[in-house]
Amino acid sequence: MIDYLLVKHVHVTCVxxxxxxxxxxxxxxxxxxxxxxxxxxxxxxxxxxxxxxGSAITLVVLAGWYPTTHAWVAAKIVALVVYIVLGTVAxxxxxxxxxxxxxxxxALATFAYIVSVAIARNPLPFG
Ligand code: HEM
Numbered sequence: 001m002i003d004y005l006l007v008k009h010v011h012v013t014c015v016x017x018x019x020x021x022x023x024x025x026x027x028x029x030x031x032x033x034x035x036x037x038x039x040x041x042x043x044x045x046x047x048x049x050x051x052x053x054g055s056a057i058t059l060v061v062l063a064g065w066y067p068t069t070h071a072w073v074a075a076k077i078v079a080l081v082v083y084i085v086l087g088t089v090a091x092x093x094x095x096x097x098x099x100x101x102x103x104x105x106x107a108l109a110t111f112a113y114i115v116s117v118a119i120a121r122n123p124l125p126f127g
Contacts, residue, residue: 018045072120
């Protein structure tokens with residue numbers, strides 16, 4: 001049997017690693033650091049984010065909290081897509097520095113929203 005608390009620990013550990021890693025890459029973007037193109041910078045986030053999503057899906061299945069019946073789970077999925085899109089604009093696709101900075105702020109705010117939804121199990125921001 002898969003232990004719920006163990007998977008939750010994996011999920012929360014990946015949340016911390018993913019958030020800290022994204023903030024670090026954001027800082028490297030702001031300072032034009034070449035580290036943002038380092039091989040590890042490109043590989044590690046994929047591993048962490050795959051584990052983050054895998055543990056999320058495992059938790060949802062184990063707990064039986066499906067997005068169709070639990071609005072906060074649906075809110076997390078939608079916000080995750082927003083976070084990924086804004087994150088890509090901030091670190092890669094944004095054509096000007098201003099666009100990248102606005103996208104970075106939006107991505108960090110979205111990340112904070114997702115954490116608040118997780119803790120309160122409520123789709124309302126910081127509810
Ligand atoms: C960037 C994306 C995500 C972040 C920042 C995040 C954050 C968190 C945090 C901080 C917790 C622990 C809450 C607590 O202390 O009780 C948590 C739990 C959880 N997350 Fe996520 N999560 C993310 C993605 C997802 C996604 C996409 C799903 C669903 C498909 C999901 C499903 C869950 C579930 C079911 C729990 C367990 C709630 C509980 O046992 O109380 N997470 N998440």
